[in-house]
Amino acid sequence: MTEARRAPESPTMEMTSNKEVLRRIEYTGDMLLNMGPQHPSTHGVINFLVQTDGEVMKRAIPEVGYLHRSLEKIAEKVTYNGYMPYTDRVDYITAMCANQGYAMAVERLLNVTVPKRAEYCRTIATELNRISSHLVSLGTMAMDVGAVTPFPYALREREFINDLLEELCGARLTYNYLRIGGVAYDLPEGYADKLVSFLDHFEKILPEFNRLITYNEIFVQRLAGLAPIPAEMAIDYCLVGPNLRASGVKFDVRKDIPYSIYPEVQFEVPVGRGEVGVTGDSWDRFWVRCEEMRQSCRILRQCVAQIPKGEVMAKMPRKIKMTEGLEAYSRIESSRGDLQYYVIAGAGENAYRVKVRTGSFTAMGIIDVLSRGLMIADLVALIASLDVVAPEIDR
Amino acid sequence: MQGFLDNIVRHFGHDPATWPWTQFVYLAGMAVFAFAVINFAAITAGIFSWAERRVAARMQSRVGPNRVGPGGFLQWVADAVKLLTKEDLVPAEADKFLFRIAPYFMMVGFACVFVALPFSHRLVIADMNIGIFFILAVTALIVVGIIMSGWSSNSKWSLFGAIRSAAQIISYEIPAGMALMIPVMLAGTLSTQGIIRAQGGFPWQWYLFDNPAAFAAFVIYFISALAEGNRTPFDLPEAESELVSGYNTEYSGMRFSYFFLVEWGNMWVMSALATTMFLGGWQIPGVSAETLDAATGGAAVVLELLSLAIFVAKTLFWVFVVMWLRWTLPRIRVDQMMNMCWKYLVPMSFAAVAFVGGWMLVVHAVPALGLVMRAIMFVLGAAFAVFFVYRTAQNIRDTGDKFDFTSNW
Numbered sequence: 001m002t003e004a005r006r007a008p009e010s011p012t013m014e015m016t017s018n019k020e021v022l023r024r025i026e027y028t029g030d031m032l033l034n035m036g037p038q039h040p041s042t043h044g045v046i047n048f049l050v051q052t053d054g055e056v057m058k059r060a061i062p063e064v065g066y067l068h069r070s071l072e073k074i075a076e077k078v079t080y081n082g083y084m085p086y087t088d089r090v091d092y093i094t095a096m097c098a099n100q101g102y103a104m105a106v107e108r109l110l111n112v113t114v115p116k117r118a119e120y121c122r123t124i125a126t127e128l129n130r131i132s133s134h135l136v137s138l139g140t141m142a143m144d145v146g147a148v149t150p151f152p153y154a155l156r157e158r159e160f161i162n163d164l165l166e167e168l169c170g171a172r173l174t175y176n177y178l179r180i181g182g183v184a185y186d187l188p189e190g191y192a193d194k195l196v197s198f199l200d201h202f203e204k205i206l207p208e209f210n211r212l213i214t215y216n217e218i219f220v221q222r223l224a225g226l227a228p229i230p231a232e233m234a235i236d237y238c239l240v241g242p243n244l245r246a247s248g249v250k251f252d253v254r255k256d257i258p259y260s261i262y263p264e265v266q267f268e269v270p271v272g273r274g275e276v277g278v279t280g281d282s283w284d285r286f287w288v289r290c291e292e293m294r295q296s297c298r299i300l301r302q303c304v305a306q307i308p309k310g311e312v313m314a315k316m317p318r319k320i321k322m323t324e325g326l327e328a329y330s331r332i333e334s335s336r337g338d339l340q341y342y343v344i345a346g347a348g349e350n351a352y353r354v355k356v357r358t359g360s361f362t363a364m365g366i367i368d369v370l371s372r373g374l375m376i377a378d379l380v381a382l383i384a385s386l387d388v389v390a391p392e393i394d395r
Numbered sequence: 396m397q398g399f400l401d402n403i404v405r406h407f408g409h410d411p412a413t414w415p416w417t418q419f420v421y422l423a424g425m426a427v428f429a430f431a432v433i434n435f436a437a438i439t440a441g442i443f444s445w446a447e448r449r450v451a452a453r454m455q456s457r458v459g460p461n462r463v464g465p466g467g468f469l470q471w472v473a474d475a476v477k478l479l480t481k482e483d484l485v486p487a488e489a490d491k492f493l494f495r496i497a498p499y500f501m502m503v504g505f506a507c508v509f510v511a512l513p514f515s516h517r518l519v520i521a522d523m524n525i526g527i528f529f530i531l532a533v534t535a536l537i538v539v540g541i542i543m544s545g546w547s548s549n550s551k552w553s554l555f556g557a558i559r560s561a562a563q564i565i566s567y568e569i570p571a572g573m574a575l576m577i578p579v580m581l582a583g584t585l586s587t588q589g590i591i592r593a594q595g596g597f598p599w600q601w602y603l604f605d606n607p608a609a610f611a612a613f614v615i616y617f618i619s620a621l622a623e624g625n626r627t628p629f630d631l632p633e634a635e636s637e638l639v640s641g642y643n644t645e646y647s648g649m650r651f652s653y654f655f656l657v658e659w660g661n662m663w664v665m666s667a668l669a670t671t672m673f674l675g676g677w678q679i680p681g682v683s684a685e686t687l688d689a690a691t692g693g694a695a696v697v698l699e700l701l702s703l704a705i706f707v708a709k710t711l712f713w714v715f716v717v718m719w720l721r722w723t724l725p726r727i728r729v730d731q732m733m734n735m736c737w738k739y740l741v742p743m744s745f746a747a748v749a750f751v752g753g754w755m756l757v758v759h760a761v762p763a764l765g766l767v768m769r770a771i772m773f774v775l776g777a778a779f780a781v782f783f784v785y786r787t788a789q790n791i792r793d794t795g796d797k798f799d800f801t802s803n804w
Contacts, residue, residue, distance in 0.1 A: 040639060055730075218726075
């Protein structure tokens with residue numbers, strides 16, 4: 001009992017409730033700052049309980065749950081096909097990836113093979129969506145560090161992507177483009193040319209973006225060496241996607257557990273190198289996203305060149321029914337990293353259970369540890385560099 | 396302006412020294428000038444608010460406000476009317492008295508600066524012999540207002556903003572003051588008009604190119620002025636992504652508008668001061684200050700307007716540079732801000748003052764050296780400008796950007 005009360009100081013071992021933390025802060029005489037849920041730079045409704053002594057923080061405790069919409073529970077009440085629009089809302093910045101993960105899980109349950117052309121359509125859609133998601137992430141991160149101009153630049157490019165995706169599926173944010181067994185619509189007439197002309201334009205914008213912000217001296221000074229995550233720690237805290245790769249761990253689901261048509265395309269997996277500071281610092285996380293956009297452009301060019309002719313939808317029953325208790329699991333590389341769906345089939349037309357595991361949620365866990373000793377301005381940059389998206393945290 | 400009022404009194408056939416109503420004429424004159432100055436400050440700030448939004452919009456490939464009036468020019472009137480009609484909310488837990496008076500401290504500190512700021516050869520409210528000292532002194536009132544607003548709001552975000560601002564403005568007063576001492580040393584006077592008169596109309600006659608230390612002093616002054624005016628990259632006191640809105644978080648309506656009026660008006664103040672101290676002020680190239688003094692009748696009016704135009708053009712250029720910086724650079728962190736001031740700017744400004752002292756002795760002994768140094772500095776400055784234009788053109792060519800200044804107004 002005495003051992004338990006003398007809790008170790010190691011941050012990973014503390015298992016206290018937020019209420020307990022609040023009580024402790026009152027004792028210390030530090031200032032308790034509620035950063036959020038209505039704060040301009042928490043990227044959605046997240047609250048941070050910040051224990052601070054002036055500008056320097058003692059710690060910042062993320063408090064999640066403000067945006068919980070019971071998406072996993074809804075899956076138990078609607079049909080398999082009917083749940084597809086809900087997956088858009090899991091992560092509305094990268095709705096295509098969230099669609100794809102769910103579609104893949106159910107296809108594995110049904111043992112359906114998706115036609116090649118549909119896989120290419122999926123890849124084109126998700127890679128476009130990845131670029132647009134990274135643009136939002138980079139733009140808002142620059143804005144959180146105080147530079148407002150990169151944000152409209154990024155969003156201007158995102159508008160072009162939105163136009164392309166709108167032409168593909170009719171929607172600009174929550175696409176609902178993928179179907180179980182394929183995609184809803186084939187590529188429209190002349191889509192490849194439009195895509196290539198966009199890529200030609202966009203690949204010229206990337207160096208401009210780098211000149212404007214990535215290598216800006218103040219920006220580098222702000223982010224170099226800020227909150228570095230060593231590779232081991234990143235793995236311990238279950239970081240995924242660009243956050244993990246920025247720490248120097250070369251893990252990308254597209255390469256290491258290949259799915260869809262990714263084995264057929266050539267691309268690099270950029271990892272953080274500590275170019276201006278320490279490997280795994282906030283600047284590396286920014287830079288890795290910049291590089292990933294370049295790689296996505298490469299993938300898109302290959303997709304346009306290689307896409308075969310054919311159907312975009314596999315033969316599917318009108319009503320999807322399955323044996324109760326079947327399980328399937330899918331992993332895809334969303335723009336926020338490893339997005340996993342675990343689906344257990346129910347007795348009727350709906351799933352018994354759907355579990356979504358998202359990158360933003362695990363990224364929130366590391367903020368408490370990283371925030372110790374940082375400044376308030378750094379916390380904002382840190383949250384932005386981890387690219388957390390509130391709906392993806394809570395679902 | 397006392398001389399101007401004396402002339403009016405003389406015009407009506409009285410001797411200002413003996414006429415008993417002279418004091419009342421002075422009083423009326425003061426009221427008129429104060430009214431004019433505050434209106435000038437407020438209207439400039441308003442126009443800058445429109446200009447800044449349009450400039451920012453152009454830089455961010457947006458359109459910006461373009462609905463109210465031609466090119467959206469009357470947007471600031473619409474904003475002012477809206478802010479005036481909003482509820483003036485005072486938080487329940489706030490220190491109500493301090494909360495209410497804080498914006499006035501800022502307004503007073505800001506408006507007083509215009510008393511000593513010159514506009515043209517004759518147009519200056521009071522050509523005080525302590526002009527620069529007066530400007531530095533009254534600017535400090537602004538920080539009092541900021542601290543007051545932050546403290547009385549009883550909000551943690553406001554307090555953060557106020558404390559940051561106190562640290563920032565008080566720190567940067569030192570390099571700014573030291574940098575401004577260099578033109579004062581070179582001219583041998585604290586009077587703003589006197590400093591302009593000591594310079595000339597052509598760029599190589601400006602104090603900017605007088606010697607390397609004066610150039611450094613200009614850079615130091617400009618950085619410090621950005622910090623004192625809470626402009627990016629030093630907009631920490633109102634960093635919207637960190638502190639919601641900083642010291643003015645809890646303000647609304649008219650009182651809120653005062654804070655922004657001061658911020659935008661300050662762009663004029665910092666640019667006009669830079670023009671006065673380093674860039675030759677209203678001096679017309681090729682026309683000496685003595686010629687201006689001697690001119691009479693129509694020629695005097697034309698020259699006066701020309702000098703006004705030159706001063707305004709130089710000032711507006713620097714206002715544009717301030718806006719340009721704001722929409723280009725990220726914000727620095729609070730510890731970096733303090734480091735920059737105390738580790739770099741303060742020692743550099745002291746070194747510059749020491750250098751200028753020695754340099755003045757050298758030039759006094761060998762006047763030709765001063766001319767050579769001015770020529771070298773001017774050529775370097777011109778080369779830098781050419782290089783800048785070249786690099787900009789190259790960047791534009793690389794991205795294939797097209798210029799379009801005519802549409803989307």
